[in-house]
Amino acid sequence: MLVDVIDEIGEEYPFNAEELITKAIRAAAAHEGIEAGEVVVSLVDDESIHELNRTYRGKDAPTDVLSFAMLEGEDDEMEIIFDEEDETEEDNTLGDIIISMETCKRQAADYGHSFERELAFLTVHGFLHLIGYDHMTPEDEKEMFGRQDTILESAGFTRG
Numbered sequence: 591m592l593v594d595v596i597d598e599i600g601e602e603y604p605f606n607a608e609e610l611i612t613k614a615i616r617a618a619a620a621h622e623g624i625e626a627g628e629v630v631v632s633l634v635d636d637e638s639i640h641e642l643n644r645t646y647r648g649k650d651a652p653t654d655v656l657s658f659a660m661l662e663g664e665d666d667e668m669e670i671i672f673d674e675e676d677e678t679e680e681d682n683t684l685g686d687i688i689i690s691m692e693t694c695k696r697q698a699a700d701y702g703h704s705f706e707r708e709l710a711f712l713t714v715h716g717f718l719h720l721i722g723y724d725h726m727t728p729e730d731e732k733e734m735f736g737r738q739d740t741i742l743e744s745a746g747f748t749r750g
Contacts (some may be wrong), residue, residue, distance in 0.1 A: 591619045592628040599635050599691060605706050607633065614713040617745035621737070622721060627682040629717065631689065639690040654693040655712040657719035659685040687716035703749045710747035714738050 593615050595608040611631050619627065634642075636652040643649045643656065660683045689712050698708035718734055725731035742748070 596632045614710040618717045627684045631687045636692045655716045656688040657716045685720045
């Protein structure tokens with residue numbers, strides 16, 4: 591799994607954000623049985639994610655994470671297609687994840703856990719959206735959040 595992290599705000603963190611994000615995505619991909627693919631994760635501020643949220647979702651407010659899937663099937667259902675003859679990561683771009691680091695920090699404080707854990711959570715959450723999960727119904731939310739919890743625990747991203 592190829593992970594490209596673009597830090598658009600250039601802030602110093604008390605941990606290696608690129609390593610943390612890569613670990614979280616690879617854990618999620620392994621859990622979901624995805625062996626190859628490429629994900630781009632952009633770290634932005636509230637102003638940037640606000641503009642993207644307004645432009646692409648019609649919501650005039652900042653948010654914590656946005657996902658833009660590259661491989662979508664009918665009715666926006668995710669359809670992951672791998673060429674069996676050429677399973678190179680470059681040919682299997684899953685999409686982009688945009689994370690507001692300002693919101694991530696606030697939410698970590700609000701929820702009483704570490705900044706690292708919140709960043710891992712948002713990364714896994716965004717990745718699951720890329721591959722077709724959502725939380726529009728209570729059943730879907732239970733499934734998606736259950737998967738997130740399992741992935742985060744297996745990768746060592748615990749609350750606290």
